[in-house]
Amino acid sequence: MSHHPSKSFRKKTTRRKSRKNLQESTSSGAEIEIIRYGVGLDVHKENIVVSVAAQTAQNLIVQIRTHKFRNHPQGLQELTRFLQKYQPVSHYLMECTGIYHRPVYHALEDAFPNLKAKIIAMNPLLVHRKLTNLGNKHDKADAQGMAELSFYNRLIRPSYVGTPEFFHLRDTLRNYKYAKKEANKHVNRIHRVLCSVNFMHRFNLHHEWELHLLDFMIATKGPIKRAFKAMVESSQLEKRSISSLMKHQEDYVPYFNIELPKASRFNLRQLVIQYLQAETNAAQYLLQTEKLILKDAEFEHCYLQLLRIPCVGQISALSIITELGDFRRFVNWKAFAKYCGVVPEIKESGGTFTASHINRFTNTHLRTALSQIAMLYVNGYAKGTDLAIFAHRQRVLRQLPFKKAVMRVAQKLSRIIYQVLVNNLTYDASYEQTKAKIQRLQRRNTKHGTMLESPHTRSLRRDISQLLVTNSQYMTSKSRFFLVKGFQQLIRKANSVELEGTELNSKKNKV
Template identity: 30%
Template structure:
């Protein structure tokens, strides 16, 4: 097998230590192998950097399992050509498995150019990715707290949710805030806090607020309400930070906003997860597979069998599915017609993935050509 790299190293990264195998070769093609173990403390990582430089290492490779590779990558980035490998694609042959053998196996694969690089975004995109993922987590927590308040109200036989479509709208929030402050709501409070469009339901709203709310349930509502206010303030601060980081990608942001169903928060997620340089993906099909929206392929002896969908980046996949649902509810887009035609034959889940697959390939084309989206013209 051809040798592509003469000075390379394989790293087997763990929580407390890193096993490094350095492979170097001289002009007479003799291979020198040296294995060394380093702790994962910051000082030790700089010692690892110095040791690799002394060995004149130019390329290193390590697995992308967990989060333990990140501090190593952050320190070694810029000094070496780093290959972050998919752990499933560089599994060692069955047998005696040790940290030393894993590091040596990674180094040998890298030496012969048999490791495909995983996509690692730039530092500013990694920061944006952390923020968008945190926002998604906090939105989930916010929804959980709202559901918890709705549950306590139902348990105490307060039927506000049956009268008002959204108890966390303007009028609902005023009533809940009054409930948290006073512990009860009378008819005068209802008249003073409901929106003008709900005044015709004032009697029904007042009756729905008559329940059996005790001190324990009121305490539960107060706790959730305070948490909701904290989360909403935190999410607002987070979104301002995201907008600040997105200022460097205004052109790409405007292009993505032209796609049906794509809003500003979705744009932030898309840019954070896949970046803006589409040259890192060989084609739109590769990007769709990386995102996990491509159908599986299982063919043998000329027969195609059922296959599971490929697993990819769950964050971009969920964002694409949200876009696909938004497209399905629109009326003036060609992709909406495709969705409902597919859902009639294959079901909504398969139609949803098909639209998500189409959207990610559109994103690839728009970003690589720097052109906004335009609806295709129908023939005739």
């Protein structure tokens, strides 16, 4: 069966005209009653695609208009003027697109100060989970999908968008981290140039004397031995200490006969200059961040409270404060730990719960800071504190892999930080041990009527401690821990038997 091409073409034009007439009729609002509007914005580096949808009295959602604006100051003014005629509005919904959504978000806040609660920037992953339209993906379809999604309040989960001052503070500390990474790259390039001439010793440029030695190697022609002697003579003339240099002299003796070529010395000179410049920039960024933190009374209090936690240094505390922003927006510690990225994804199917991998679509800087602090605890730092004992229990006793033990400690650390920041509590590093000791004494008092140990139990404790000290060379950390646990049970048993014996003697005397 054949079809005439002109006939099919006329059918297409009538369909397009009917769609155009439907859009014009809905935009005029003459045939249907519009209750409210929904606005979806697909923000890009250069363009902003805006789609306006309407909800009718029959609870139908129809597309009203789609328009494209330029993403610059004049385009933002045109955008706000365009949206003023669509009132009342359910939400202005957009995706968090790195840094491009911030000017649009703040422009809408300035244009509609009474509707700040309705301006929503949402996680792109959550947006695309809610939108199930199949077909070709393009900017217009994304904006229309977000315009329709703006009517469903329960599906909208706004992301945190801080003030411009907060973003400047956060970017300052992030620039410090980027500068430190750049400095490490220059150190690796310096090592690569030295390895090309068979000089395999790696310089630690954080030590001033090694940096001076590298400077003498670059400036002195001839073998490295000559540069070493020149540095020793210069240090003696300037009355500087050479103890560190002489202590590590044996590390450089195998390379004394190596002579750096002219091209290698030129490359090393440029790399050292770039390294020093990167280190200077990093120090300035860090100093500026701390100054801004100390100017704010609330941030200063949080900064000092975080420094009370063992293994939390200045850079880690600054990272936590600058990455969190408004930390009171979290409902509980679980939401806080999930935002920090130290909680595994939980999947449930048919009543079976399984823990998956760590959610990596979270704040990477916070997860890195907490993981680095947790690594110190797992590696044995701050012994005797609650977190160190918890880390020892996870790594040594439960024999968890290193990364799993680190995540467990990081999760517990996130709970502590939440209590310190949100509930304004002062951290006590031995709180859990003190609490357990008091509870143990109270149980002993309620059960036996005294908190003191008997003379027999004290002598038994002395014998056990002497046994552990004299045979410590035969024990590992794990075996020592289990022996101590077993001896503690023995002491508790002896204490209870002694008290039971005194009760029996008192009953016999009464009889």
